[in-house]
Amino acid sequence: MQVAQPMVPQQMGYANNEWIHGLCSCFDNIPGCLAACFCYPIYQCYVTCQLHEEALCLLAGQPATWTAVRAHIRGKFNIHGSICGDCIINHLCPCCVLCQVRNEWESRHKSVGVVMQQQAPIVMQTTTTTTNP
Numbered sequence: 001m002q003v004a005q006p007m008v009p010q011q012m013g014y015a016n017n018e019w020i021h022g023l024c025s026c027f028d029n030i031p032g033c034l035a036a037c038f039c040y041p042i043y044q045c046y047v048t049c050q051l052h053e054e055a056l057c058l059l060a061g062q063p064a065t066w067t068a069v070r071a072h073i074r075g076k077f078n079i080h081g082s083i084c085g086d087c088i089i090n091h092l093c094p095c096c097v098l099c100q101v102r103n104e105w106e107s108r109h110k111s112v113g114v115v116m117q118q119q120a121p122i123v124m125q126t127t128t129t130t131t132n133p
Contacts, residue, residue: 026099
């Protein structure tokens with residue numbers, strides 16, 4: 001008698017430790033680039049909702065918030081960098097940071113999949129013993 005084992009989900013890891021989208025590649029998403037430049041506060045709230053961090057929408061206008069968000073994205077996807085670098089970049093070009101964070105989240109979030117791996121079935125053998133009277 002064979003008993004099938006359930007499927008076991010395994011999350012794929014992140015091998016790439018660099019940003020997929022560079023800081024100046026905001027033109028990869030033209031509508032997002034325009035929204036970041038001309039409707040910055042509204043686009044900040046939109047991106048925080050995309051990141052499932054709706055509570056940050058209230059703090060979205062604070063530069064330290066996006067420094068922390070960029071650091072969070074780096075940590076989540078194991079990307080090289082430092083909080084000091086995040087702070088400097090965020091103060092120099094906040095629109096580019098906003099676009100980079102959104103593009104990175106979208107690219108990596110879509111590429112993360114769940115691989116279903118089936119375990120080998122367990123074979124159960126039944127033995128019968130007979131006794132002679």
